[in-house]
Amino acid sequence: MTASSAESSGRLPDAFLRPGSSSFVDFLGEHAPALLPGNRPTGLTGPASDMAPHATTIVALTFGDDEHGRGVVMAGDRRATMGNLIASREIEKVFDADDHSAVGIAGSAGIALELVRLFQLELEHYEKIEGSQLSLDGKANRLAAIIRGNLPLAMQGLAVVPLFGGFDLDRSTGRLFSYDVTGGRYEEHDHHSVGSGSVFARGSLKKRWRQGLDADAAVAVAVEALYDAADDDSATGGPDTVRRIWPVVATVTADGYRRVPDDALAAVVEQIVADRRQEGSRA
Structure with missing residues (x-):
């Protein structure tokens, strides 16, 4: 039966019913490659970096110990820029990839x-087909393959550089992974940051991170790193106390992914501002 006749009869095409790879990306690549983000024509003839909104700074760090549990905190500011303009003050840049990982x-x-949605679908599809979750290394490798598929658009200026972290159920610990535009995957230790403000955020993380942080202290370190990045990088948006716009912050532990509520973040920001004001008065 052809695809058109299957559609007219209301039946799924044969390709959807044949057993095959547990990878949804591989399935699309074989049967509908034009639907993959990296294969879509843009119509652009030159660099596109100033034509589309850009998300900026993401930070992540590990926390905890064997006694109190280990995990990962990931945080992202809310600003998107387009050239010298602020395209959005409320974009969200941190998402649950599945129950035990964040991107x-x-x-x-x-x-x-779009790549995040494809990655989420990839992990969900694998779990439905195989009846089990991928290992954290497996998830990191799947994300690398998706990023590699976006290389043609990255060469036109539409690059995506994610930060991935999660709780490794096999090792009972939080782990972090960074990527380059070619899909290169690199495991990071303790903390990391990506985006335009990352050089300033990393300096803050180096100063504030320490072994054995609890979850609340790790959240405060992540928010302060974004605060420091926004102080020096115009593309990074700091906490907006007037509009009540806070960073997106999430923790991932053995209990799963949890987004930190805005009320808790407001208290963290107020404490950071109070500490900075006190330091300024002493100076």
């Missing part, structure tokens, strides 16, 4: 959001 995006916002 943060920096780069071309529209492409990045």
Whole structure:
């Protein structure tokens, strides 16, 4: 039966019923490659970095110990820029990849959001087909393959550079992974940051991170790193106390992914501002 006759009869095409790979990305690549983000024609003839909104700074760090549990905190600011303009003050850049992992995006916002949705679907599809979750290394490798598929658009200026972290159920610990535009995957230790403000955020993380942080202290360190990045990088949005816009912050532990509520973040920001004001008065 052809695809057109299957559609007219209301039946799924044969391709959807044959057993095959547990990878949804591989399935699309074989049967509908034009639907993959990296294969879509853009019609652009030159660099596109100033034509589309860009997401900026993501930070992540590990926390905890064997006695109190280990995990990962990931946080992203809310600003998207387009050239010298602020395209959005409320974009979200940190998402749950599945129950025990999180992904943060920096780069071309529209492409990045689509890649995140594809990655979430990839993990959900694998779990439905295989009846079990991928290992954390397996998830990191699947994300690398998706990023590699976006290389043609990255060469046109529409690059996506994610930060991935999660709780490794096999090792009972939180782990972090960074990527380059070619899909290169690199495991990071303790803390990391990506995006335009990452050089300033990393300096803050180096100063504030320490072994054995509890979850609340790790959240405060992540928010302060974004605060420091926003102080020096115009593309990174700091906490907006007037509009009540806070960073997106999530923790991932053995209990799963949890987004930190805005009320808790407001208290963290107020404490950071109070501490900075006190330091300024002493100076």
